[in-house]
Amino acid sequence: MAKRKPATLAGDVPSRQQIWESIRTLKASQRTITMDRLNLLLPKMPESRITDYLRGLVAAGYVERRNPNKAIGDVAEYELIRDIGFEAPRVRRDGSEPPVPGREQLWRTMKIIGEFTAQELADAATTPARSIAVNTAHEYCQFLAHANYLHITRASGPNLPARYRLASGRWTGPMAPQIRRTKELYDPNTKAVVYSRVTKTEGGEP
Template structure:
């Protein structure tokens, strides 16, 4: 494969392995095939996933149908016989993040944490309350507590820097470090108090447990 083709392939994928959702892996495989030759098939998705038995075919088929209903995919031979290999085309490529499309093709509102992450990129410096206010929508309000927790974890992973230390009566101010914007998918806080970045497929922060006590 030429270096140009390899670069194109890399741009079309977030990751085909690692701790990502089944839908994200399927979407990665779809965009990979699209970048290769524009034709998308179930067999091609399986090859791109490289795990033939990992995801049930019914799960892949359900997501393909949802993507068709949402206008992301189009089947070139919808009237073909059942035994005919289905061929799809990527009609609407919305980027590396897998569409969270429902079965009927409708899109749910983005989770609050994703609203926080995307707002960080445009808001400049902010306190937890300011970030929560800017990220909130009528459908998905975001609390100050949620914003404070997210900023704390992002700060520990050095995704944001402290512009002003907090003190009684004066909240801390934070700012996204431009070089740490890794992509549109919000870094995820795990139950184990790790921060996982789905854009890079890496755990970027893990809380270190001390002999007595631990990090707050």
Template sequence: MSKKKPSTMAGDVPPRQYIWDAIRQLNDADAPITMASIQTAMGLECVRRVKQHRIVDYLRNLAAGGYIERTNVSKRPGERAVYTLLRDVGIEAPRVRRDGTCPPPPGREQMWRTLKIIGDFTGAELADAASTVHQPVAKTTADEYITMLVRADYLSVVTPASPGVPGRYRLVPSRWTGPMAPQIRRTKEMYDPNTGTVIYSRVIKTEGGEP
């Protein structure tokens, strides 16, 4: 291929992201989109992580959702499948089911995308703005996410919280790292899948008071 579109995704990304990146690279290079070319574009390390059956399943799902189309429709035994990209929806790999439908985004992703566009907000306002009919976001969930984002310096405090008055917050523009929401891990770390780095880790003290 004469040119390559590097992914801005990094870190613990799902298998579909490697496949989607490869499809977009091949499409940009006007190269055939096949099982073999996808594996080549992904690279050896990614191929080790993403088994062939996952590629087959994701291609089937993308076709059902109208993102790609098989161009050699005869499907003779042993004939390789060649696909065309119909809908390039951007860097983030579509979450598409077997029947071609897409599930609603998780609550944290809804909040992450929402806080970029609503200006300053309280926990209740973020939860309300990010909620959908199929994926409501609770205020407690928003408050927890805001707390971690503040600790990781993604959000600035516009108005500190005080008795009877909720705090107000705003996204720090330079801290928008990409479309995937920073994740809170069980260890109370905040991991940013856009950069592949742990941004914040809570220090847990021992009984003697030492970290």
């Protein structure tokens, strides 16, 4: 069997989200969850990636094997027993939960704290499991502001950091907009590129 290529670029809808949505689709249509059916719904997804995530969901108690003692040749069947909604559980193969990525922490925090500077956002988003650098918060705020997700309430000046707040109606969902390696901002909630930064050599902004 030819090796499949990954379905998305870095920063697109995470593979776990695509798998989780497919599992929920099968559940909603009252069809048994099997690898063959997941493969049909995710034709560009590497099978090993689906298997690993499914194994993690089983270990974490979100999915259950319906026929754990299946005979040789029988198809493994699964059932979604803990549906937590749209956002896919973040689990490792052993069922443990990894720390939330930095930009996801920033995205969730800015909805809560109201108005903020990059430093204030980084401080508020930092947890014992993951520290957020102010430079990371600053770059993320700039991209979100260019895409009109953030409103600048105070422009930056000499020794004066810019202040931001989430613009009205711009919370598009729980998944954090991602900065691609190509310096585009991609929103996995809307599945759209919402901002592209043109480099200075191309005649645009730096």
